Amino acid sequence: MDLRDLPAPEPLIRALAAADALAPGQAVAVLTPLLPAPLLSMLQARGLHWESVPCDDGGVQVTILHSAE
Template identity: 60%
Template sequence: MSPPAFQSLDLRALPAPEPMVRALDAADALAPGGVLELLTPRLPAPLIQQLRDRGLHVSAERLDEGSARVTVQWPDGDAVDGKGDGEDTR
């Protein structure tokens, strides 16, 4: 079995609403078990909520320069709670 697909997108230099649009498009294209890393200009609370509403696992962390790293994973299996593991949206 091959490891899950991993994709990283650096969205920090894009004007709004482009980071959200590209992040949601990439998340919608995730295969089961796939992982998406998003680098965003700030902690994107509305994006995080939209990703969770889609049933994706989401974790986020603030980076030193004020930007954020958001990790999105499409869960394997049928049980989806949308809450994710290790979430930190403070």
């Protein structure tokens, strides 16, 4: 899900909605223009796991995972 061109707070809202819709064992990747620290702390508070990887264009890909526990 590419969120890089959306005005704030739309990327945060959409990323959280996608994360909340995940079933156990599912993941979703979001592209952001920079590391979204507020999103990461909200994901952690929800008990979700995440990984971030820098993109070639300077953005960040954040993969959000709902563990299958």
